[in-house]
Amino acid sequence: MKRTSSESSFVSVPEDGPVKDYRDYRVRKSSLIATVNWSHVIGTYLPTMFIVGIGVLLAQIVYQVVLTLSYKVEHKASPGEIDFSIETITAVLLGVRQIFSSLINSFIVAPLQSGEGGILSPHVKITALVLVVIGWIVNMDNPIYMLAFSTFKAPDSWKVSHDQIIQMMKNQDCFTDESIDFMKRLLERSGTGQSTAWPPGIVQCLEEGKETDRSIEASRKEAETVIFDIVESALKKAKCHPKEVDVLVINCSLFSPTPSLCAMVISKFGMRQDIQSFNLSGMGCGASLISVGLAKDMLQRRRFSGGKALVVSTEIITPNLYHGNERGFLLQNTLFRCGGAAIVLSNSWFDGRRAWYKLLHTVRVQSNSEEAYHCVYEAQDEGGKRGVKLSKEIVKVAGKCMEKNMTTIGPYVLPLSEQIPVATTIALRYSFKMLGIF
Secondary structure, eight states: OOOOOOSSSSOBOOSSSOOBOGGGOOOOHHHHHHTOOHHHHHHHHHHHHHHHHHHHHHHHHHHHHHHHHHTTSOOSSOTTOOOOOHHHHHHHHHHHHHHHHHHHHHTTHHHHOOGGGOSSOHHHHHHHHHHHHHHHHHHHHOOEEEEEEEEOOOOGGGEEOHHHHHHHHHHTSOOOHHHHHHHHHHHHHSOOOSSEEOOHHHHGGGSTTOOOOOSHHHHHHHHHHHHHHHHHHHHHHHTOOGGGOOEEEEEOSSOOOSSOHHHHHHHHHTOOTTOEEEEEOSOGGGHHHHHHHHHHHHHHTTTTTOOEEEEEEEEOOGGGOOOSOOHHHHTHHHHOOOEEEEEEEEOOGGGGGGOSEEEOOOOOOOOOSHHHHTSEEEEEOTTSOEEEEEOTTHHHHHHHHHHHHHHHHHHHHSOHHHHHHHHHHHHHHHHHHHHTOO
16 A cells, blocks of 8 residues: 655645645555455355345255155146146145144254155255354354444534634633643644534633523533434434334433433433433543443343444533633643534344444453542542543553553454464563573
């Protein structure tokens, strides 16, 4: 794959020649084919092959019965030929019924008998054996498919620039000049653009004569706007009716009202009364992956019946603007924005052909150290102002957790050609350490 050097975007401006962008990237078809995991591609179509195979098996059984009875039923046709009279059709139906009754009564022994005592012909036995193998593979796979994914696109009235964000902070009449300068430096280094979304309850303070609205009603309005939009979009893309959803998982760390956000969605979209709903809070940045893992576990409990899960991830900014001047708390005022995402998952065999992705592995690692517990901590500052404090140790803690996570998931995703050198290196390092060489 040929690549062009670029620091901030896909676009590269060479000294000589035309401007190149991502459309100029070329990949050989052979390279793309080599990246395909064909076992999952074939596995996606195994359920269809299984159903077709059942049809073939039934056709073979009927064909066998018809040929057998064509010699026994009196009709005008020559031996070996079939006359589709009422008498012949009745005899065929009775013969099919008799052969299935024999299969049920003898269960396994009779179909496996050979010679004249066998119920089925050899080609029917082979088809049945292939179907058993395919059915076993499909049952062992137990896949989770992603049918649709949707993100929140904020209206233009919600979008503000860096200068407008600083002006909103000044309009709160609670921040010192040092705090304003500190937040301004954070914005410049945050990597956020000049058109990021803030909730209307806070943005309205830019208008003359209006104050920030941090009430529960304003918070609910933000939640409804974000969640309803992404849920409706995701269900539409997945061609899924709200009553088809079996599991609903919503995560929002800092806003957990009563009734819950799950109840709000169930009421709005008229979902079933027996839906399994879970409202997660306080889970932080890992909440989305935790929600997907929970939805996966709940769907796999419906292994044979199949089902669909709706996972919603968001954070509500309106009630969580920090009004103090401690630097550890001020980070949240500059890093977080409005947004949300919804995913529709399914474990139905027949959804594999229209799915976007297939979930292969979920791995979760949690640190139990004291510094990890306090690295993202909701509390009050010395002035009694509530907020979320981000510790300086957060990068160190996150790095350790990512290392453990990669070590755990490595054996699942790395080929043996990569695992063997790693295992060899670890074994040699351990041996040298025991011998005192290093």
